[in-house]
Amino acid sequence: xxxxxxVTRNAMMCGFTYRLQFISSLLGNLVLIVVTYFLWxxxxxxxxxxxxxxxxxxxxAYLALAAALASIFRTxxxxxxxxxxxxxxxxxxxxxxxxxxxxxxxQNLGAVINNFATLAxxxxxxxxxxxxxxxxxxxxxxxxxxxxxxxxxxxxxxDYAVGLMSFYTEIIWGLSTAKDVIVMLCSGMVIPLGFYPAxxxxxxxxxxxxxxxxxxxxxxxxxxxxxxxxxxxxxxxLAWALAGTLAVKMLYRCAIRVVTVxxx
Amino acid sequence: xxxxxxxxxxxxMIVAQYVKARMQYRLDFFVSTVAMLMANAAGILFFWxxxxxxxxxxxxxxxxxxxxxxxxxxxxxxxQMFFDNVWQLxxxxxxxxxxxYYLKPLNMMFxxxxxxxxxxxxxxxxxxxxxxxxxxxxxxxxWSPGKVVLLCLSVFSSALVMISILxxxxxxxxxxxxxxxxxxxxxxxxxxxxxxxxxxxxxxQVLFSxxxxxxxxxxxxxxxxxxxxxxxxxIVASPAVGVLLFVIACGVxxxxxxxxxxxxx
Numbered sequence: 166x167x168x169x170x171x172v173t174r175n176a177m178m179c180g181f182t183y184r185l186q187f188i189s190s191l192l193g194n195l196v197l198i199v200v201t202y203f204l205w206x207x208x209x210x211x212x213x214x215x216x217x218x219x220x221x222x223x224x225x226a227y228l229a230l231a232a233a234l235a236s237i238f239r240t241x242x243x244x245x246x247x248x249x250x251x252x253x254x255x256x257x258x259x260x261x262x263x264x265x266x267x268x269x270x271x272q273n274l275g276a277v278i279n280n281f282a283t284l285a286x287x288x289x290x291x292x293x294x295x296x297x298x299x300x301x302x303x304x305x306x307x308x309x310x311x312x313x314x315x316x317x318x319x320x321x322x323x324d325y326a327v328g329l330m331s332f333y334t335e336i337i338w339g340l341s342t343a344k345d346v347i348v349m350l351c352s353g354m355v356i357p358l359g360f361y362p363a364x365x366x367x368x369x370x371x372x373x374x375x376x377x378x379x380x381x382x383x384x385x386x387x388x389x390x391x392x393x394x395x396x397x398x399x400x401x402x403l404a405w406a407l408a409g410t411l412a413v414k415m416l417y418r419c420a421i422r423v424v425t426v427x428x429x
Numbered sequence: 430x431x432x433x434x435x436x437x438x439x440x441x442m443i444v445a446q447y448v449k450a451r452m453q454y455r456l457d458f459f460v461s462t463v464a465m466l467m468a469n470a471a472g473i474l475f476f477w478x479x480x481x482x483x484x485x486x487x488x489x490x491x492x493x494x495x496x497x498x499x500x501x502x503x504x505x506x507x508x509q510m511f512f513d514n515v516w517q518l519x520x521x522x523x524x525x526x527x528x529x530y531y532l533k534p535l536n537m538m539f540x541x542x543x544x545x546x547x548x549x550x551x552x553x554x555x556x557x558x559x560x561x562x563x564x565x566x567x568x569x570x571x572w573s574p575g576k577v578v579l580l581c582l583s584v585f586s587s588a589l590v591m592i593s594i595l596x597x598x599x600x601x602x603x604x605x606x607x608x609x610x611x612x613x614x615x616x617x618x619x620x621x622x623x624x625x626x627x628x629x630x631x632x633x634q635v636l637f638s639x640x641x642x643x644x645x646x647x648x649x650x651x652x653x654x655x656x657x658x659x660x661x662x663x664i665v666a667s668p669a670v671g672v673l674l675f676v677i678a679c680g681v682x683x684x685x686x687x688x689x690x691x692x693x694x
Contacts, residue, residue: 207628339461
């Protein structure tokens with residue numbers, strides 16, 4: 166365990182060497198939130214005070230927090246994985262007496278902690294300070310915290326699966342872009358799932374992607390969620406996290422056979 | 430004229446080599462093309478979902494927004510197809526391989542950009558053209574030959590807006606080594622080109638029309654063909670903005686290349 170935490174520490178230190186990256190990523194995030202605010206303000210101003218059962222305050226809180234969560238989960242891990250395949254350095258990791266997935270998980274954890282401290286936290290402070298978030302907070306806060314952790318695990322699993330698939334394609338751009346688009350559209354990241362037509366929503370409820378954004382955000386922004394309802398949503402996330410972990414373990418078994426590294 | 434023919438011939442030769450090299454990763458080419466199509470269709474889906482709930486967005490109807498979106502896809506096509514190598518500039522500058530672009534009797538930006546020819550950019554073109562035809566039909570726009578020529582000219586100029594912004598942001602790597610995130614940030618701003626500027630408040634509208642001129646990628650020029658709103662000045666000026674920006678971007682680029690000293694190895 167300690168050696169894995171060492172990996173996390175290393176990843177955090179590496180992240181700190183690129184300060185310009187923080188500033189521009191943070192700026193990008195803030196611009197995104199400002200644009201989201203005006204876009205939805207304008208949508209609500211020209212329509213009714215509640216759309217799809219959500220007030221403007223709820224929708225904005227949902228989407229602003231989605232942007233904050235997205236900045237936490239975006240670690241470019243699958244890019245690093247594919248780079249390691251192309252330049253061959255992956256063998257150095259595979260030769261070590263450690264589990265590849267666990268190693269990447271803890272390395273990713275370092276990046277996630279960095280992202281939380283340098284991107285998500287300042288973004289949330291900015292939103293609260295500039296726009297204010299009007300939500301009924303209470304019992305849902307601890308549930309939200311657990312939901313975010315589980316969401317992070319699911320996001321990791323998906324990124325890891327995409328990284329493993331690059332063992333076959335060697336280049337990651339297409340896979341990673343496709344994954345980003347699917348997650349973005351199916352998870353509620355850019356438009357709350359409540360806005361989707363009922364048929365489409367029923368399909369999305371059977372997919373794992375909503376467990377990343379929609380579940381934690383619904384727990385936080387819905388009024389009058391009961392403990393049982395929160396528990397049900399967390400159970401759903403847990404099921405997806407376990408199923409995903411099993412699936413990537415199997416994918417790893419297949420993918421590891423095709424790794425070819427030329428010379429050294 | 431001779432120069433143009435010379436450069437065109439060289440371009441074809443370089444691109445042919447590039448396509449051969451890319452054939453090594455056929456599966457990736459297929460996946461990338463599909464991914465690119467999906468990414469572009471996602472924007473349309475966003476508006477489609479939104480307009481299931483609301484009839485208008487700040488006075489804009491669904492086909493009007495679709496037209497603006499289609500225009501933005503068309504004007505982003507040349508960037509994707511001919512200037513995609515701009516993303517690699519940071520790596521070439523860092524590891525010193527950029528030095529080889531000094532050693533050929535060619536325009537450096539031409540030589541550098543010619544090394545990547547991204548066929549999947551065609552997905553912008555097809556989706557953009559398809560969406561524009563659909564939106565025009567919905568809006569009952571009439572297309573005279575003159576208007577088509579105007580469309581080509583204005584798309585050409587709008588295309589130069591994003592190209593110039595990316596070249597300038599990537600050129601920063603001649604001075605500061607890690608400029609990649611600046612380029613990513615600049616590229617992210619492109620997403621705001623899809624929304625009508627009038628949803629924003631006044632300061633942001635001014636910002637998106639001046640310092641980061643995203644409004645000139647699609648919002649202003651597409652109003653040459655839709656009914657115009659607000660001031661006519663930026664709409665009429667829009668075809669000149671791209672050309673002007675490109676001249677500035679070339680200046681920044683050549684300043685950077687003169688400043689660059691290689692890595693010494």
